[in-house]
Amino acid sequence: MSTQIPNAPNSSWSSRRLRRSFVTPELISGTILVSVVIAVADENNGVADVFAITVLSVLVFWATQVFIVTIAVQGLRGDEEAVSVSKSFRIAINRSFGLLLAAIPPLIFMFIGIFGFTHGQIAYWIALWIEVALLAVLGWIAFTGRGTAWYWKLCGSLATAGLGILAIVLKILIS
Numbered sequence: 001m002s003t004q005i006p007n008a009p010n011s012s013w014s015s016r017r018l019r020r021s022f023v024t025p026e027l028i029s030g031t032i033l034v035s036v037v038i039a040v041a042d043e044n045n046g047v048a049d050v051f052a053i054t055v056l057s058v059l060v061f062w063a064t065q066v067f068i069v070t071i072a073v074q075g076l077r078g079d080e081e082a083v084s085v086s087k088s089f090r091i092a093i094n095r096s097f098g099l100l101l102a103a104i105p106p107l108i109f110m111f112i113g114i115f116g117f118t119h120g121q122i123a124y125w126i127a128l129w130i131e132v133a134l135l136a137v138l139g140w141i142a143f144t145g146r147g148t149a150w151y152w153k154l155c156g157s158l159a160t161a162g163l164g165i166l167a168i169v170l171k172i173l174i175s
Contacts, residue, residue, distance in 0.1 A: 016145070018144075019142060019144065024095075024098045026097065027098030034054060043121065047114055050110060051111065054103060054110070055103070058100065062100055065099055066089070066093060068092075069088075069096060105134060106130050107127075109123050109130060134164075135163055136157045136160060136161035137157070139157040139160025
């Protein structure tokens, strides 16, 4: 028995699967969070400092998210169900993965800047703009589906990317 979606392309990466697997609230909010952390960090102290602040901030927010989801899953169980903290914790780890994933692209560029493969200031700004690009891709994917007009995908992409641009505007305002 096939588990294929009716009328879906014969591909393991159909738009529906991509949306459900990749476009998560945790990845979107994590991307915005990382953008804001990078934006408010003082790049004048060097890209290594921004890198460290970003890593530590993401880890703190990820641990917080894991804790919150673990507790929330317990709150959703029925009164007759046994308390299973380990099950709630596994669910929380799976759901919170997007927060960690959001930090990888900008951290790669900052890492490159730390080791001098590119100027630190350039690596810093690439890290900010890569998050905007990631948000744009997430918005595009979110609106992708059969019969969706290209302009709705573009609107979703621009609106989502706009949240990352707000982080850049924040950076400009506090500089």
